[in-house]
Amino acid sequence: MKFLVSEFMMRKICFGVIMLFFQLISAQEITVRDAENQEPILNVAVYNLDKSKTVITDFDGKCNLSIFDRNERIFFKHISYQARRSTKAQILKQKGNIYLVLKAEQLDEVVMSVSKWEQQKKDIPQKIVSIDAREIAFANPQTSADVLQSSGKVFVQKSQLGGGSPMIRGFSTNRLLLAVDGVRMNNAIFRGGNLQNVISIDPFTIKNTEIIFGPGSVIYGSDAMGGVMNFYTQKPMFADVDSLVLTGNANYRFSSANTENTAHVDFNIGKKKWAFLTSLTYNDFGDLKMGRHGPESYLRNTYTQRINGEDVLLTNPNPEKQLPTGYDQINLMQKIAYKPNNNWLFHFNTHYSQTSDYSRYDRLIRPNSAGDGLRSAVWNYGPQKWLLTNFQLYKKGKGKFYDGLKVTTAYQHFEESRNDRNFGETTLFSTKEKVDAISTNVDFENKKIGNLRLYYGGEYVFNKVGSEGTQTNIETNSIARAASRYPDGSTWQTVAGYLSGEYKVRPNTTLLTGLRYSHVWIDALFDKTFYPFPFDNADLNNGALTGSLGISWFPKADLQITANGSTGFRSPNIDDIGKLFDSEPGAVVVPNADLEPEYAYNAEFGVRKNFNDKLVFKGAAFYTYLVDALVRRDFLFNGQSEITYNGEPSTVQAIQNAAKAYVYGLEFSLEAFLTDNITITSNLTLTEGVEEEDDGTDSPGRHVAPTFADLHFIWKNQKLQTDLFLNYNGEIAFDDLAVSERSKAFIYASDTNGNPYSPSWYTLNLRTQYNISNAFKATLSLENMTNQRYRTYSSGIVAPGTNLILGMGYHF
Template sequence: MKFLASVMIAKLIDLIFIFSYQKGKETAGAINEFDSFHRRLKLLFYGIFLLTTTMASAQKITILDADTKMPIVNVVVYNDDRSITALSDFDGKCDLSKFEKHERITFKHLSYETYRSTKSQTIKRASRIFMTLQAEHLDEVVMSVSKWEQQKKDIPQKVVFIGAQDISFTAPQTSADLLEHSGQVFVQKSQLGGGSPMIRGFATNRLVLSVDGIRMNNAIFRGGNIQNIIAVDPFAIDKTEIIFGPGSVIYGSDAMGGVMNFYTKKPMFSETDGLAVSGNGQYRFSSANTENTFHFDVNLGKRKWAFLTSASYNNFGDLKMGGHGPVSYLRNEYVSTTNGEDIVSANPNAKKQVPTGYNQINIMQKVSFKPNNNWSYDLGMHYSETSDYSRYDRLIRPGKDDDKFRSAEWYYGPQKWFLGNLQIDKKGKGKFYDGLKITTAYQHFEESRHDRAFQDSDLFSTKEKVDAISSNIDFENKKIGNLRLYYGGEYIFNKVGSTGSVLNIESNALTNAASRYPDGSTWQTLAGYLHGEYKAKPNFTMLSGLRYSHVWIDADFDKTFYPFPFDDANLSTGALTGSVGFSWFPKADLQVTLNGSTGFRAPNIDDVGKIFDSEPGSVVVPNPDLVAEYAYNMELGIQKNFSDKVVFKAASFYTYLVDALVRRDFLFNGNSQIEYKGELSDVQAIQNAAKAYVYGFEFGLEAFFSDNLSMSSNLTLTEGIEEEEDGTDSPARHVAPTFGNLHIKWKNQRLKTDLFLNYNGEISFSNLATSEKSKDYMYAIDADGNPYSPSWYTLNVRTQYSVSNALKVNVGLENFTDQRYRSYSSGIVAPGANLIIGVGYNF
């Protein structure tokens, strides 16, 4: 437009010159005089025009979202007496030429926190303003419930949203810590390199973990604690949504207790024809394990193409526990190997948990192509790899007879994960849909286990690989009045590779041994679903859905090492699941939700084909005679808003589990004991041997005292019982103790501070699960000499200061009273006083 205007005015000068030339063409001198005057006039015009346009453009700024870097439309800009106002356009641009150079101006938007600055300061900052989304606007839209955008207020289930702003502020060490920081998910850790979430009495393979809508659950996800969640880079996450309760209608098998969906950052397109370059670099240090973390990501954007590259490197040392707590948690001694001989060495620092350190690398590459407003193509690639890392809870187990320790070595080999996925999105009016998503993905998993008994020369190893392919097609239909339909289908195929070996560390002789799973076994599922949202009234919304899933298992057993009484396991399991619920606003400030749903979990390769030592003196053997387990759930929720100053939330739930897959005593070829790794061990197997019920209450409170000061709190109470076939019952293993938090937050334009308390209740010996009572080496000892999990609390503070729009500094001090505590069912003791420093720079 500027160029066109300059050309038009130049042409006007030419016309004036021609007219003047016609008037004065009588003499050659007059012609030369007019020609010289014409050139000088055009040069003067161009100079003035360029100067004024440059000054005008220099006073234009761009207003962007601080997290997504996308332009913000309709930001109102005004001075103190509101005598001058301006408005940002579709590209987030706003003209400040009306304002005085040092005049204080305000940037205001309904969904964003108010920003204040002077005109001169704004222009000095590269003419860009970054505004932060208000907390109450972060969770208006969720995607995990239907795979399409839905208003959170219409969802009858409890959904917790963790946005980019919260992730940046809490600066979690791993994705497991990200969930734990929410205060509404309990996380168990067997070692530093891990984190196993528990939601409403369910854990591990009864929860679904997904990345960008793609299931990470594979055929060997086990009932014991898992650590796959650490493969997801917290620095690459844009937002996280956690569904509480069964999610089988959308996610199929395993979604019995909840779904955790991590949505990673997307490439950003350019708003102009030029190349847009942006990115950020971050560093994080924590004193409790001398962590050094480095991260960077770079985005290159054109109008139709965008590329995002992200990489992180973590180095964690041995973790130090706190100074005040049970003496039995101290690591006074550990096993070291010198010249091939295992000896028990004194630990010079009993608070240091030796060995627990490891390192990890995460890489993400994304490419997006958007040829027009209706079609988009997104290619994503994720890779994660750890070093070897010790399983700490196995290294502190006492040995037999006079041995202080059972194992000299027990460690996981590198955990590797690769995900490649392509998603095609189409918007617009189709015959049967308004939105279409086609997602295909390939994943590769690698893990291994290595253990050697104290003063034994044989190192036993098993190595597993899983190749998983999946394909999903999802439709959205918004054309049927007040009814929105979501429907689609899914196919998943897993192939498991598993090998075993024994290495003699003295002779270096390597021999074959039994594998953990049947090598070459497969697991696959085919499913279709229909989900509907009906807005009966503006204040009343109903959601309902059905899904049919079919699961096949094909496994052949190798009888070389064990005389299995069967040759194979061929299971074919069908399951119909459903849900129905409503969200009702009897008043504008009161919401009531009610939801009923079913979930299921079909047996996987880990259930039917595993052989391993579950605990000292016990071995788990395969059992091909299994059927799916089912969960039936009811949930009632209420939310009350008191004058936008206080928000109270509460939910109650009850889940009944039938044909529960649990580990119990078993007979192998009529024997209750067999020899495993040279030791006579009790035989166990996964069986449909129990029913269970879990119930509980969840409370939340938010209070806003002023624009700067607020408070929030969460409390979760859960109880669970497993009922055996013989009529006896025992506490459920994955029911977390009562836990909660309390946060007091203060913030202004540049500074955020959070003083908070985390709390866990006690689990007495009588309330410990049967499988936990035998692990007395992990627990404190009560007055009667029995193991139990004590209550604990930590006091913590974190702060974030924006030095500029580009530079942010995070400083935190966790557990500053230096408590020594071990979370329920965890092998590793939690960090003591922990100083955390983080620096982030955006460009």
């Protein structure tokens, strides 16, 4: 009996020892993560000092440290990250996580915008710039327009604080295409004037932004003439284990120049097959204060206010404060993902953005005809609203004609309005627009044909425009109908198909080519109640064939040469054919039903040279020729060159196929990796452009940005990152100023001859981010440290003066 008890006890002890052994083994499993985004890192080499003990992290960033002694020094090394060392005891105290910081000279990333499928960036012959969540978090931008500007490669114009209109290679607004998660954001009323729709995208939700320079019409169709800006937002994260996993972020930001207060929170609930991501951001922006040193003409010396039923011109007690410019905004995002197995993935996504009313500042500073006051008492946009809901299906596997399938269906709703009233007048003129847009995209990837990868698919887009106009007597509150901005109930739709191929000619040479055919229809019926239009309706029916051919060649491992030729087109939209609005003081744009598409022909050459992984130089030269350009020019309306609009005699203009244009330029960037901690980067963009009229006369291009550049000195270690940088914009003299810009002298400085021009400017800035812990991060930035007073080219609002930005972020 004693023997049996003893045997039983021995078995129990052995079992306990075995269980303890496995628990110890399990407890020594750690995860190596990216210090910025907390994501696991694959293929990290983990070894001791003499490399006699080595393990590698798996797909989930995990490895087991059981072979290492408790206080043995352990090294962590990955080609894309800074090396780190620690001990097993220290790592286990940190709940089994160790964090690595990405090197500045990280490997070439994968991009998606060129084909809608993952491709190596090095195989793309076009210039494409990526801005990831890590860079966005460090820049801490107020809006997505500022995200683009912070790259140093995109010029951004602002007419008001609630604005941001990108310019790329001499193109802007409806000649550039915006996309969110691959869904086209451009709609039928995207205009040729400056746009602010990009601010509807919440920068806190962006995972990656890809900017294509040059035409992208093969994949994106109409409007993608000068470039494409694709914003990819964060995705719901699934759990690695069967149990539910909750993670999230909370952020706060304050900016002194406009007393901004921004709060953001997001959280992710993940299971094996289901994942949910919710995001909420609220922005409160006050009136913007300009800098102290610069042109006196930029000061806001007077402003209007209605007192006791009368408009009064008041002296601004602080002329550096731009009254009124403040507004607030809310952004919501909800994503649901379902993954039944490794071959199928379903996403249902909703984005919603809404601003308060916000003033069109450049219109509020226009002088009256006598020059002794201001023309407008009120000029503001009503709430800008944007709703996007989309369903996306991804399938991978061995289909008969494809290896990958994506189906994306989307519904979008846009709302915007304009309200203006002249000083001393009692009538408030308002227009309100709504656009409902539905789209379906089907995209395929085929990797089965040797060294050839094919991408092909189709697209259908339908837009319906609602537009109404009213005039309100502010004293009696009586409301009457007025002319709408667009033909109410008009529609714009397109059907397209495309084929693109990537062919690996040799291991060091890749060809990329593609073709797309698009067909566009417009149906608009004009209301003649207020203006006797010389036509009843506009029915446009046109097609366009576009293509591209490019090569990426590595004659040496450290040298890349690219060449690309492509065409782009833009079909007229409802804004082109049916708009009725005041474009500038004393001018009114009227509808024109006789329009054709405009086409761009582009050639680009690029070079990238890597000098021993210490210095990387990139350069690109481009030339784009635009024919049948849709431009605003003087026009006759029923034989009249002038009509009365909103009570004011106005010169008649219309959008017309009246010009040719060419744009050319050079783009350079430099990255110098002095040490693992110190990096210098710089960008320089030079662009020239001319519009050629039918009568042979030339004029400077309106959306051709001045020379702009930046220079960054970056230092970082595991805890701290610091960026001291200089931004520079060159001068645009009066003779180089577009004719349409010369008429807006009130937003420009005056040269020695009294003519308007855009002066050069520079700012000196400092940006820092400190990792208090793996969960807490703090940012502190000081922009425009020398307090310069400047306006970026064509902007109505003056840029911020010295601006202190404080931010806090918490990851849980």
